[in-house]
Amino acid sequence: MTLSKPHANKNNWQQQAEKYLIEENYIAAASLYEQAIEIEPDIKSHYWNLGLMLLLQGQETEAQMTWLMALSDTEEELYTAELLEVLEKESERRVNIKDYQTAWAICQHIREINPENINNLFNIIKIELLTENFTEHTTILLEFIIELLPKKINNCDFELLLDVIINLLVSKPTEESVFNFFEACLNYYSEPLIIIDTAMLEVINIAVFKKMPGLAARFAECCLHQAPRHRGVITQLSHFYQNSQQYTKGIETAKRYYELATTLADKVSANALIVRAFMTSGSYWQEVCASLQQQVLLAKELIQENPNNLDKATSAVLFNSVFFLPYIYDEPQNNHRIQHEISRLCQQNLIKHYNEISPRQDELLILRKKNAIKDRKTLNIGYISHCLKRHSVGWLCRWLFKYHNPEKFKIHSYFLHDSNTVEQFTKNNFIDNSYKFHQFGIYDYGIWDQIQADEIDILVDLDSITLDHSCELMSIKSAPIQVTWLGWDSSGLPSIDYFIADPxxxxxxxxxxYSETIWRLPQTYIAVDGFEVDVPNLRRENLDIPSDAIVYFMTQKGYKRHQEHLQLQLRIIREVPNSYLLIKGDADLESSKEFFEGMAETEGVDFSRLRFLPGAPTEAIHRANLAIADIVLDTYPYNGATTTLETLWMCIPVVTRVGQQFAARNSYTMMMNAGITEGIAWTEDEYVEWGVRLGKDEKLRQQISWKLRQSRQTAPLWNAKQFTRDMEQAYEQMWQRYVDGN
Structure with a gap:
């Protein structure tokens, strides 16, 4: 191409050069720029672009010579900026088209020209994270950036800085250089709160989805140093401490949050955190009772105040503010009344924050009601949960997914999970058994529109109030029928139609x-075909327990410990000679030992007959380890659920006390549906009597074990296929009621 009239044809040939660049015809583009230089030798941009074309051909030396030649007789600072602009533009384009290798190479040349260009250094880090090429070189580069920050922070592209921080937290949170970089950014940037509010979302993911609450606590501590009164950070930090077994710090931080609370709603949230901190530790019985009574008073006061101007975050947190009531009090009428009022209050406040989404969802549901078909050949069933993984809920609900009839029910899964990685367990049991499988981050509210787009007829919440975000999502009704099943007791949300139970x-x-209509399945509200069992790693001899001893086993995390019920268990140990109690579950080990030692002394039990067990490496090994026990002693007033199922599957006798609330009747329904009545107690005295009788009567234990083994072929508890048919029939009847207008 000949440039006979450079000024008249300038736009044309430049467009042609850019076209050659996009087509990766670098030789043709270079030829155009060479001709331009001949005609307009004083236009420096021609040299910058010619050098870029040479660089893209792999002629690095020639590219550098071209740039240096143009810079040698100019105001270097001015024209260097022009050159960098050309290179940065191309680097950015390469990132956008995912040509990371070329983008990285261009950034390296920018670095040679201007080693302290901090935005370019950020781009190098970003590209290395995108290509999963975090090496020792990256660590050195981060350390160099940390040294530059004090004098270059004002030159930063803040959006780029924030992007790099988040990508580092997502990809490499365990690297010490990443923590140091994060700390330096907070120290030197003039508005650290912007970084904190964005970064804490990812820090929560580190704690929850990456299961590293201790590491998350380090990052949160960093944030709190810069914003010592930031209630959101303090709240999460207390959770991180509790979940990483730093119990004392968890309690202290929760109390700090309460001291900062100014409104009644904040006090309810803060006191709930104190309750959780005490309960997780597992040895603060008096403090738990006192703080829980205080929580009831605060909650009732909030209900009476009935505020209608709560912000979104506060409304969401309040959902599970009375979560722990059933762990201490088997008073379902009182507990549900408070929970339902709290849920109503939260829902009415949340809807106001979604004043565009909520009316739209309502209009769509009205339209669907008008067009509802009675005799639908297939129903769209949606399951929403953060537990479609290796979790108690996941282990139990997987069978329903396996046995659903795809000709009559299209299964849509909505997995609330921020991590980019998905477990093989999730793939095998949920992705492969779903008609459609969607994954949504905790702060992705597009889920409502997706549920409507999928035309879900019945939306089933598997989380209830175990996750405040699930309550938030279920508050805005996005399916004609909404149901709670499995994950916990009723949430009391006005937007929930049914709660699944059994006789x-x-x-x-x-x-x-109950505010929801209780839908009772004919036999059992849960059934499984069984559990995977591995090789045990727990032996009596390793615990210094005689081979002829009677071993009682108790699995209860700190928040399931109820002092009055524990005293019953210790009475059983006292009455059965040569018996031992194994205690398993997360809690503060040292204070737990002091707690149990005090109770043992009161009950006249030698403390040396108690053993505290660590967690098992896997669920399958945990189940195998249950075989060490002769009898499993159930918790009260919050029974075991998955633990009870696993115990019965391992054919081990269970002693349970039946109460009035859902949580106090799980083991009861499971034992009845396994064909076992031995071990079911209705009073404290019966609980002790059954525990002692089973400890002393080896023949009875053998008979129960045999009955349990035989039940695997006959009992409703182990027939997940029939259970699925019962659930499907319930769905069809719910739909029929809906279209009939009932």
Whole structure:
């Protein structure tokens, strides 16, 4: 191409050069720039672009010579900036088209020209993270950036800086250089709160999805140093401490949050955190009772105040503010009344924050109601949960996914999970068994529109109030019928239509205090085909327990410890000679030993007969380890659920006390549906009597074990296929009621 009239044809040939660049015809583009230089030798941009074309051909030396020649007789600072602009533009384009290798190479040349160009250094880090090429070189580069920050922070592209911080937290949170970089950014940037508010979302993911609460606590401590009164950071930090077994710090931080609370709603949230901190530790019985009573008073006061101007974050946190009531008090009528009012209050405040989404969802549901078809050949069933993984809920609900009839039910899964990685367990049990599988981050609210787009007929919440975000999502009704099943007791949300139960897990009077309609399945509200069992890593000899001893086993995390019930268990140990109690579950080990030692002394039990067990490496090994026990002693007033199922599957006798609330009747319904009545107690005295009798009567234990083994072929508890048919029939009847207008 000949440039006979450079000024007239300038736009044309430059467009042609850019076209050659995009087509990767660098030789043709270079030829155009060479001709331009001949005609307009004083236009420096021609040299910058010619050098870029040479660089893209791999002629690095020639590129550098071209740039240096143009810079040699100019105001270097001015024209260097022009050159860098050309290179940065191309580097950015390469990133956008995911040509990371070329983008990285261009950034390296920018670095040679201007070693302290901090935005370019950020781009290098970003590209190395995108290509998963975090090496020792990256660590050295981060350390260099940390040294530059004090004098270059004002030159930073803040959006780029924030992007790099988040990418580092996502990809390499365990690297010490990443922590040092994060700390330096907070120290030197003039508005650290912007970084904190964005970064804490990822720090929460580190704690929850990457299961590193201790590491998350380090980052949160950094944030708190810069913003010592930031209630969001303090709240999460207390959770991180509790979940990483730094119990004392968890309690202290929760109390600090309460001291900063100024509104009644904040006090309710803060006191809930104190309750959780005490309960997680597992040895603060008096403090738990006192703080829980205080929580009831605060909650009732908030309900009476009935505020309608709560911000979104506060509304969401309040959902599970009375979560721990059933762990201490088997008073379902009172507990549900408070929970339902709190849920109503949260829902009415949340809807106001979604004043565009909520009316739109309502309009769509009205339209669907008008077009509802009675005799639908297939129903769209949606399951929403953060537990579609290796989690108690995941282990149990997987069978329903396996046995659903795809000709009559299209299964849509909505997995609340921020991590980019998905477990093989999730793939095998949920992705492969779903008609559609969607994954949504905790702060991705596009889920409502997706549920509507999928035309879900019945949306089933598997989390209830175990996750405040699930409550938030279920508050805005996005399916004609919304149901709670499995994950916990009723949430009391006005937007929930049904709660799945069975003939045993709730007493007949329960409908009097449930806001949802209780839908009782004919036999059991849960069934499984069994559990995977591995090789045990726990032996009596390793615990210094005689081979002829009677071993009682108790699995209870700190927040399931109820002092009055623990005293019953110790009475059983006292009454059965040569017996031992194994205690398993996360809690503060040292203070737990002091707690149990004090109770043992009161009950006249030698403390040396108690053993505290560490967690098992896997769920399958945990189940195998249950075989060490002769009898499993259930918790109260919050029974075991998955633990009870696993115990019965391992054919081990269980002693349970039946209460009035859902949580106090799980083991009861499971034992009844396994064909076992031995070990079911209705009073404290019966609980002790069954525990002692089973400890002393080896023949009875053998008979129960044999019955459990035989039940695997006959009992409803182990027939997940029939259970699925019962659930499907329930769905069809729910839909029929809906289209009939009932």
């Amino acid at each position: 045993y897990v709730l007493p007949e009077s329960a409908q009097d205090y």
